[in-house]
Each structure stands twice: as structure tokens, then as C-alpha cells.
Amino acid sequence: MPTEPKLPFDPIERAGEIWARRIGESTAMKLATSIMRVQQLILAELDAALRPHGITFARYEVLVLISFSSEGTLPLSKIGERLMVHPTSVTNAIDRLESQGLVRRLPDEADRRRTFAELTDDGKDVLAASTKALMAIDFAIDGLTAKQQDQTYDLLRSLRSSAGDF
Amino acid sequence: MPTEPKLPFDPIERAGEIWARRIGESTAMKLATSIMRVQQLILAELDAALRPHGITFARYEVLVLISFSSEGTLPLSKIGERLMVHPTSVTNAIDRLESQGLVRRLPDEADRRRTFAELTDDGKDVLAASTKALMAIDFAIDGLTAKQQDQTYDLLRSLRSSAGDF
DNA sequence: CTAAAATAGTCGGTCGTCCAACTAAATGCC
DNA sequence: GGCATTTAGTTGGACGACCGACTATTTTAG
Structure with missing residues (x-):
């Protein structure tokens, strides 16, 4: 036994x-x-x-990325590329954001394979509130000093670069 | 446009x-x-x-844990505790391992709420082969020197402990 | 001793990630 | 020009993680 x-x-x-x-x-x-x-x-x-x-970090990242685009819109492929996730993950995230009314899909007339994503007004509001919420939390990472954070970041960065991540 | x-x-x-x-x-x-x-x-x-x-790292971790138990069996709750995952994740992993014939569930007669997991012979074989495979890969982490690895580990460890992870 | 609380495991559902396969459209090449 | 190749996005399915809720057992407290 x-x-x-x-x-x-x-x-x-x-x-x-x-x-x-x-x-x-x-x-x-x-x-x-x-x-x-x-x-x-x-x-x-x-x-x-x-x-x-009402969002997750994965979707938050998408909102951030769109909001920082110079034109206010981003082709889905660019989103996947920048976040380094599979195209299907982008489709999934945008589907959810769109059904939440935070993002809109726009067809690209110039290249009809492509689709742009654009923030709605609600999307902008949620993004602003979310950013505020994130800055307010007392992060596990805050348990490290600024110096330690930088040090860790640098170490991980060289790990990534040796893995061909850039 | x-x-x-x-x-x-x-x-x-x-x-x-x-x-x-x-x-x-x-x-x-x-x-x-x-x-x-x-x-x-x-x-x-x-x-x-x-x-x-035929396995993933999540399931590999479960196999490792069971194989290192002193009795050769482990209650599912212990697995979840040691891997720090939700009980449902353990159920899920054990379900898959069991259906692959790598693990067996055993009832605990002493405490009938509990269930033990035990490796089958196939499970032991797969574990051995998997361990070998893992040791053979050229790891991204190998891009760091041993010293850097230790340093990173220590930093993450203090991060975890400040997050109350131990 | 019994009723309340804690513990072990499971089920159903959500979410994010990936892969394989597919469609539609643009690009390249001869 | 026309056909092969590449690119963009989607669909369907696998997988792992979580949560809430639930059942069946202990264990604890009164």
C-alpha cells in the first residue's frame, strides 16, 4: 500500500x-x-x-500595438509578427476583441488579402483604463531592485539573441 | 486608406x-x-x-515526479502541489498519460478520496528516452555561460520568493 | 457523536497557443 | 500572358492552464 x-x-x-x-x-x-x-x-x-x-494580457498587448501604430490601424500579420505569435493567435484575439466591440476589422482595398485592425472608442477607453490598472499593481517583479531588473533583462536578452529571437 | x-x-x-x-x-x-x-x-x-x-514537457514533468517518489506512486494532489499547477491540470495530464498507457491510477484504500499515479513499464521507457532526448538538445539556455545561468536563476529565485512562491 | 469545515478529485467551460490544411489574392518567372 | 509560388487570413483540432461548481470523503469542533 x-x-x-x-x-x-x-x-x-x-x-x-x-x-x-x-x-x-x-x-x-x-x-x-x-x-x-x-x-x-x-x-x-x-x-x-x-x-x-474584461480583457487578458494577450488582448491588452494587441490593443497597445494598434494604438501605437502611426495610422491607428495595423494589418493582422504585423500584429502577429510584432508579438511573435502564430497568425491563428492573432485571429483569435481579434475575434474576441471585435466581439467585445473594442476593435474593428477594416479591409485593405489596396491588397485584398489583408485586413486592418482599428481601435473603437470603447477600445481606446478600455486600453487607457487597463494601462492605468497595470501601472497601479504591485508587481512581483517589483521585488527586485531596478538594478536587478535590468540585470535580469540583459541576461534574458542575450539568451534570446543566442536563440535567434531578433 | x-x-x-x-x-x-x-x-x-x-x-x-x-x-x-x-x-x-x-x-x-x-x-x-x-x-x-x-x-x-x-x-x-x-x-x-x-x-x-509522444509527450509534452508538462507530461514529462509528471513522469519525472512520479519516478522520483520513494514508493513509485504519488497522489495526484502531491503532483499538483509540487508542480504548482491547478488540480484540474493534473487530472488532465494524468488522463492523457493514462490513455497513452504510460501511467496507471491506483485507489488509496486508506483514504478513499485519494488516487495514486504509478508509472507503467511503457511509462518508464518513455521517461528514460525522453530524458535522454532532453539532455541531447542544444538548448537556447546554453547560449548563456554557466555563470550567467546561475546568476539568472538566482535573480528569478529572489523574484519568486518575493512573490511568495515558496 | 454529529454537524460543519476541509480535502481530493472530477466535470464543464473559457482562454491562449500551436499545427495542418485550406482559400483568396498578389507576385515572380519563363 | 499565364502558371507556379508566396503571402494573408481563416477554420478545425490538439493541448495546457485556469476557474467555478460539484461529489465523495475525511477531519474537526462543539
């Missing part, structure tokens, strides 16, 4: 960290799982802050 | 980074989006390495 097993180490870590300690000192694996865990935490915080405004 | 807009900055960044530059120097936001991006990259790498073995 199996009883609840007790691992010979600390509190709780993602499997990768346990794995690392057992299999080899794959700090890479340890780091990988830590990054995934941190991402999970941060995304949960951001989504929670945005929930009262 | 809207034309494809050109942002007055670099290649491509997630919206949060653009947002940061425009709205304020919220390095927190910049860092947040960078973490999310890196997570996306890493998870894609890991899943790609595991695809030939």
Missing part, C-alpha cells in the same frame, strides 16, 4: 529542478523550469489586474 | 517593451514581457525535443 512519498529535498520545485539535482547538474534545466514558473506567476498577476476591464 | 505603419524603433519587441518606452520607463513591464517571450521559446524547444516520444 503506497504511502505519501517524501522527497529528500526542500519545499517544492518544478520537476526540472528535481531532475537537475538527480540526473546531473543541468543548471540549464533548472533555469528553464524556473523561467516557466516565473512566467506563470507574472501572467497570472497581469491577467488578474486586467480582469475587471 | 491606411498604410502599413512603421514604428520608430528597433526590430520587434513584445508590446510591453514598446509600452515601456512610450508610457514610462517601466522596466518591470519590459522585463515581464521578456520573461514571457523566453518562456515561449524554451517551452517550444522542449516540446519539440519530446514530440518524437
Whole structure:
């Protein structure tokens, strides 16, 4: 009859960290799982802050991007490219935003394959309120000093660039 | 007629980074989006390495955890706790693993609310092969030196602990 | 000892991500 | 010019994560 097993180490870590300690000192694996865990935490915080405004962080990013476009509109393909997500993710986000009345699709007469996305007035309002909400939260990341934040950012940036992310 | 807009900055960044530059120097936001991006990259790498073995990294983590339990079985609740995921995510993962024949559910006679998960022989084989595959890949994280990896890990760890993650 | 509260797991639904496959339109090449 | 190739976007399906709600069991408190 199996009883609840007790691992010979600390509190709780993602499997990768346990794995690392057992299999080899794959700090890479340890780091990988830590990054995934941190991402999970941060995304949960951001989504929670945005929930009262009826959007998620993924959709917030889309609104931001559109609002910063010089013409006020952006082809869906550009959105996917800038956010580095699959085209279908963009379709999905825009579908939701459109059904919420925050965004409008406009056909491109010049290139009839393309579709522009444009913020509605409601979209602009929600974006403004959401931005305010995000700036107000006390972020997990705020647990790091500004210097540590920069340092982390730089490290991740070189990781990304070595992964060919730019 | 809207034309494809050109942002007055670099290649491509997630919206949060653009947002940061425009709205304020919220390095927190910049860092947040960078973490999310890196997570996306890493998870894609890991899943790609595991695809030939028919599992994902999420399910791999479950296999690892079960295999490291002292009794060879683990109550589902412990799995969720250690991986820090929602109970329904565990149910989901175990459902898939079970239907793949990699894991077995066992009732706990002592506490009939509980269910144990146990690896099948196939599960052990897949785990071994998967671990090998993961150790063989040339990881994005390997773009950092060992020292940088440790440094990043420490930074993220203090971030997590300030978020009350332990 | 019994009623209330906590715990374990599941079900149904939402959301975001990806892939494969497909349509429509524009571009390239001979 | 006309056909092959590329590009833009969508659809359908898989997957993992979450939440709310619910059932079945302990456990706890009075």
C-alpha cells in the first residue's frame, strides 16, 4: 500500500529542478523550469489586474500595438509578427476583441488579402483604463531592485539573441 | 486608406517593451514581457525535443515526479502541489498519460478520496528516452555561460520568493 | 457523536497557443 | 500572358492552464 512519498529535498520545485539535482547538474534545466514558473506567476498577476476591464494580457498587448501604430490601424500579420505569435493567435484575439466591440476589422482595398485592425472608442477607453490598472499593481517583479531588473533583462536578452529571437 | 505603419524603433519587441518606452520607463513591464517571450521559446524547444516520444514537457514533468517518489506512486494532489499547477491540470495530464498507457491510477484504500499515479513499464521507457532526448538538445539556455545561468536563476529565485512562491 | 469545515478529485467551460490544411489574392518567372 | 509560388487570413483540432461548481470523503469542533 503506497504511502505519501517524501522527497529528500526542500519545499517544492518544478520537476526540472528535481531532475537537475538527480540526473546531473543541468543548471540549464533548472533555469528553464524556473523561467516557466516565473512566467506563470507574472501572467497570472497581469491577467488578474486586467480582469475587471474584461480583457487578458494577450488582448491588452494587441490593443497597445494598434494604438501605437502611426495610422491607428495595423494589418493582422504585423500584429502577429510584432508579438511573435502564430497568425491563428492573432485571429483569435481579434475575434474576441471585435466581439467585445473594442476593435474593428477594416479591409485593405489596396491588397485584398489583408485586413486592418482599428481601435473603437470603447477600445481606446478600455486600453487607457487597463494601462492605468497595470501601472497601479504591485508587481512581483517589483521585488527586485531596478538594478536587478535590468540585470535580469540583459541576461534574458542575450539568451534570446543566442536563440535567434531578433 | 491606411498604410502599413512603421514604428520608430528597433526590430520587434513584445508590446510591453514598446509600452515601456512610450508610457514610462517601466522596466518591470519590459522585463515581464521578456520573461514571457523566453518562456515561449524554451517551452517550444522542449516540446519539440519530446514530440518524437509522444509527450509534452508538462507530461514529462509528471513522469519525472512520479519516478522520483520513494514508493513509485504519488497522489495526484502531491503532483499538483509540487508542480504548482491547478488540480484540474493534473487530472488532465494524468488522463492523457493514462490513455497513452504510460501511467496507471491506483485507489488509496486508506483514504478513499485519494488516487495514486504509478508509472507503467511503457511509462518508464518513455521517461528514460525522453530524458535522454532532453539532455541531447542544444538548448537556447546554453547560449548563456554557466555563470550567467546561475546568476539568472538566482535573480528569478529572489523574484519568486518575493512573490511568495515558496 | 454529529454537524460543519476541509480535502481530493472530477466535470464543464473559457482562454491562449500551436499545427495542418485550406482559400483568396498578389507576385515572380519563363 | 499565364502558371507556379508566396503571402494573408481563416477554420478545425490538439493541448495546457485556469476557474467555478460539484461529489465523495475525511477531519474537526462543539
